[in-house]
Amino acid sequence: MPSTLSQLTRTLDGYAPDSLRVDVARQAITRFVTPLTETEAIPLKQALGRVLAADIVSPINVPSADNSAMDGYALRGSDLGASDITLNVIGKAFAGHPYPHEVQPGECVRIMTGAVIPRGCDSVIPHELVIDASDTAVTIPSGRLRAGDNRRLAGEDLPAGSTALPKGRVLTPSDLGLIASLGIGEVTVMRKLRVAFFSTGDELRSIGQPLDEGCVYDSNRYTLHGMLLRAGCEPIDMGVVRDDPASLEAALRDACRQADAIITTGGVSAGDADFTRELMARLGEVLFWKLAMRPGRPMAFGRIRDDSGEGKQAMLFGLPGNPVAVMASFYFFARDALAIMAGGTPHPQLTLRVPAAEAMRKKPGRTEYQRGIVGTDAQGRQSVRLTGAQGSGVLSSMSAANCMVVLHHEQDSVAVGEMVDVLLFDGLF
Numbered sequence: 136m137p138s139t140l141s142q143l144t145r146t147l148d149g150y151a152p153d154s155l156r157v158d159v160a161r162q163a164i165t166r167f168v169t170p171l172t173e174t175e176a177i178p179l180k181q182a183l184g185r186v187l188a189a190d191i192v193s194p195i196n197v198p199s200a201d202n203s204a205m206d207g208y209a210l211r212g213s214d215l216g217a218s219d220i221t222l223n224v225i226g227k228a229f230a231g232h233p234y235p236h237e238v239q240p241g242e243c244v245r246i247m248t249g250a251v252i253p254r255g256c257d258s259v260i261p262h263e264l265v266i267d268a269s270d271t272a273v274t275i276p277s278g279r280l281r282a283g284d285n286r287r288l289a290g291e292d293l294p295a296g297s298t299a300l301p302k303g304r305v306l307t308p309s310d311l312g313l314i315a316s317l318g319i320g321e322v323t324v325m326r327k328l329r330v331a332f333f334s335t336g337d338e339l340r341s342i343g344q345p346l347d348e349g350c351v352y353d354s355n356r357y358t359l360h361g362m363l364l365r366a367g368c369e370p371i372d373m374g375v376v377r378d379d380p381a382s383l384e385a386a387l388r389d390a391c392r393q394a395d396a397i398i399t400t401g402g403v404s405a406g407d408a409d410f411t412r413e414l415m416a417r418l419g420e421v422l423f424w425k426l427a428m429r430p431g432r433p434m435a436f437g438r439i440r441d442d443s444g445e446g447k448q449a450m451l452f453g454l455p456g457n458p459v460a461v462m463a464s465f466y467f468f469a470r471d472a473l474a475i476m477a478g479g480t481p482h483p484q485l486t487l488r489v490p491a492a493e494a495m496r497k498k499p500g501r502t503e504y505q506r507g508i509v510g511t512d513a514q515g516r517q518s519v520r521l522t523g524a525q526g527s528g529v530l531s532s533m534s535a536a537n538c539m540v541v542l543h544h545e546q547d548s549v550a551v552g553e554m555v556d557v558l559l560f561d562g563l564f
């Protein structure tokens with residue numbers, strides 16, 4: 136791993152800080168960050184969304200014994216032949232209540248789904264396939280069953296000693312169930328990433344303050360708080376910081392002492408005061424980029440150090456001020472970096488291809504993320520339309536959206552009916 140960001144960016148193909156492609160910026164960021172090392176053991180029920188610090192290895196076979204996939208009769212496959220056969224029913228096997236004896240040739244056992252296959256048996260005939268059945272005997276038609284049918288083998292889901300879930304996995308509800316099925320009640324996870332954030336801007340007011348002329352309420356800290364929680368981080372809200380060098384320096388040092396990563400919003404555009412660059416450069420190594428992206432053109436990224444104390448370091452993401460730009464830059468840059476820092480793997484960006492319900496204007500040479508709504512028409516056909524005004528300050532159109540339409544770097548304007556990539560905001564989990 137290169138020790139400085141400028142060393143790393145020199146090795147990247149197509150690195151151009153003043154018109155940086157989204158994919159190149161993502162590479163720079165995800166290659167530069169390194170994972171935490173501290174772990175903690177926690178009860179399984181508290182582990183949803185946490186990152187596994189070690190593989191989960193199955194201590195048992197799942198299922199633990201061969202068992203029936205059907206309600207029917209367990210029998211010996213070697214009894215099956217060219218003609219119908221009649222077997223004596225010698226007992227019952229229910230889930231949790233196995234038949235205790237060995238089954239001999241010419242015998243069978245009434246069995247329910249999930250019950251352990253009795254010793255001697257290897258096959259189950261579903262009850263709807265038998266011809267004649269009484270409490271004591273059953274006739275099985277020829278040619279309807281092969282030896283081994285309707286049997287779930289021990290260890291078929293997971294053999295003992297196999298890796299059930301890999302280190303780095305972000306635990307989902309099904310993972311919790313899978314771990315429980317192994318009889319494991321405590322898991323070792325990475326400690327949560329601490330992420331400090333603050334907003335910069337003299338025009339910003341916090342909730343509860345009067346809204347002076349020309350001022351806006353700070354919404355970025357709320358969006359960030361939500362996105363950080365969703366990303367499994369521990370958010371540290373540091374409030375609004377005034378556009379002045381001393382306040383900004385104090386806030387950055389304070390954040391650096393408390394957190395693994397710092398997210399600031401505002402103050403990184405070309406029109407903003409130069410002191411931000413000078414200050415960030417003095418505290419560590421921070422690069423200022425102009426991204427070939429919309430929304431969210433300016434961004435700062437790097438690492439700063441608080442040398443007044445123990446020399447603690449923190450990654451720094453200087454996001455733009457505009458509310459929608461903050462969300463886009465968080466989703467497409469900060470989130471993956473935070474996932475890697477937290478010891479996990481970046482979320483694959485699963486795009487779907489959907490026809491455009493309306494024309495979309497786009498210039499080649501930058502990546503655009505437009506806010507969209509995927510919907511279904513009366514004929515059941517899916518398509519995506521935009522949420523209206525796409526200005527980077529229009530947060531209401533972000534709330535109205537259920538997806539981002541991803542218009543790629545080389546892509547041109549989109550005509551009605553053309554297929555576009557969308558990233559849905561919500562999945563099943």
Ligand code: AMP
Pocket residue numbers: 334335336338339351352353354355356400401402403404407455456457458528
């Ligand atoms: P900046 O990047 O600082 O030039 O900010 C760009 C625009 O975003 C300006 O109109 C700001 O007022 C607005 N803005 C910046 N920070 C926030 C915030 N925390 N909440 C809401 N709007 C913001």
Ligand code: MG
Pocket residue numbers: 335336337401402407456
């Ligand atoms: Mg500003």
